[in-house]
Amino acid sequence: MLGQAISVDGARWRRILSERDLIPVTGTMADSDRTTVTRQDVFNLGDQSISVDHAFQLLYYSLAWGLGLRASRLHQRLDNLAAHQDRAGELLVAAWESVRAGAPVKEAYxxxxxxxxxxxxxxxxxxxxxxxxxxxxxxxAQPRHLILDKVVATNLTEDVWPAAPINAWWPETYELYCGLLNRWAVEVSEDPKVNRTVRADEIEFAIFKRHLTAA
Known part of the structure; x- marks a missing residue:
């Protein structure tokens, strides 16, 4: 799963960032026009020392991995990032510090x-x-903060969370979601047939893929 590779357009990212005077992208997207970004690549950025520059790189690669090659509405996203660059840097650093300090999921979110x-x-x-x-x-080894998007939320409403919102989540809702998937990961890991430790993000990815399989 950590090797899951997403195609991205590095040349487009470099051009749009430059046009908006945003911090330039570094790494793979700075060196190649069309390349791939894996989960592992972005996790490696999360291990860096925390700074504004590193926070923007982590954001760029998180967005690139999530948006893929088409990167819909990238101009609008980066327009707004540029318009609030100083404030965004403060918030990203604060959120990253909260995660690294082991703060409750709700607090970091x-x-x-x-x-x-x-x-x-x-x-x-x-x-x-x-x-x-x-x-x-x-x-x-075991991520506590998990990805939640419309696809995952929609799939959860079908079976286990019928009243859950699918577009926006209060901090308390996100905390419940992360707790649920972490409990499921523990339960699956304790199954003798599994014989390994299952990560909570593996559960999230399986829920996400239900949409792709059904399609």
Missing amino acids: SVLTTDRGAGQIPWLGPAFSTKFLYFAQGNV
């Missing part, structure tokens, strides 16, 4: 979202906030 689940940074909504928090954990 609340740095990037309002108490009603809207993004504190325009066009960085709750789904991409959870991606940033997920990768900010770096290479941990």
